[in-house]
Amino acid sequence: MGSYNKCLQLALAAVLAMAQGIAQAGGYVDVLDLPARASALAASSPLSGVARAGERLVAVGQRGHIVYSDDSGQHWNQASVPVSADLNALSFPSARQGWAVGNDGVVLHSQDAGASWHKQLDGRQIGALLVAHYGALASAEPGNEQWPLLVAEGQRLEAQGADKPLLDVWFANERLGYVVGVFNLILRTEDGGQSWTPFQDRTDNPQGFHLNAIASTGDGLYIAGEQGLLRKWSEAEQRFVALPTPYQGSFFGVLGKPGEVLAYGLRGNVLRSTDQGRSWTPLQTGLHASISAGVVDAGGAYRLFTQGGQMLLGQGAGAGLRRAAQPAPVSGAVQAADGRLIVVGSRGVQALPDKTPTP
Structure with missing residues (x-):
């Protein structure tokens, strides 16, 4: 076994040396x-x-x-x-x-x-x-x-x-x-x-937190970030002002429509506001996986996707969410011209069924 390991190490060293030689010969090129x-x-x-x-x-x-x-x-x-x-x-x-x-x-x-x-x-x-x-x-x-x-x-x-x-x-x-x-x-x-x-x-962010997402909901431009950071553009003040929230974990995105906005993030947390971000109500998702993407479909329903592969469906005014199966982690979603939901993630592009899945 010792001889085998030594041969394996020598072979690996030869491969690394060859790779280094190729890199030196070709010269490093910045991405x-x-x-x-x-x-x-x-x-x-x-x-x-x-x-x-x-x-x-x-x-x-x-x-x-x-x-x-x-x-x-x-x-x-x-x-x-x-x-x-x-x-x-x-x-x-x-x-x-x-x-x-x-x-x-x-x-x-x-x-x-x-x-x-x-x-x-x-x-x-x-x-x-x-x-x-x-x-x-x-x-x-x-x-x-x-x-x-x-x-x-x-x-x-x-x-x-x-x-x-x-x-x-x-x-x-x-x-x-x-x-x-x-x-x-x-x-x-x-x-x-x-x-x-x-x-x-x-931008009201004296701690220098990461800014993870920026999105418009139709009647407001929002920024979501780490440690509960939510900011909204104030036309009067010409700056992104702080919004108080009841959750101090990271937010990964914001989506919504006129009169309603959702902020989503770590451990399945989703907050909802109907007063342009002045106050927020947590929504019950029943999930602990982080929510990484979302879209408002042509029917006005919310679709939220998790890093664990689930999809959440928000119906009506968005007061409640229900779970639906989704086979792979999702990092982005959009509705195509033919009405299908297209999602992307670690496995590339996937098209979801036309019909809304049931939980």
């Missing part, structure tokens, strides 16, 4: 500069988000994979993507214009409904953006103690390099949008991503 590799398995590889671009479906995932479908998810094509960084979320405010975000602070833009993408921003630039923006404010307001702190945060990001993930993106239209990420990382654009403005000073 931010390495285009995503074409793969016939891209649609069945781990995917993290899915959205509608008109009637087209577009999904993003690991290693820069982006796939799209023009037949409600029956067949998928792989998009041309200039990076190999893992991608986490996407937003299409119109049928042709879309944005995707991911690890290493990457922001991608598509002008052809997700068939091809180009990079607008990455983590190598974000620190400098903060330094320049807050440095200018510090010069204009030398007595404001907030600005030097935010300049220092930008300098820290510059020193650490491009390793800060962007976790979600939301665009109101083809010009106005936000990206959010770890450690209160939030940027806003008003020109379709040609330039970005840091918004840390306009």
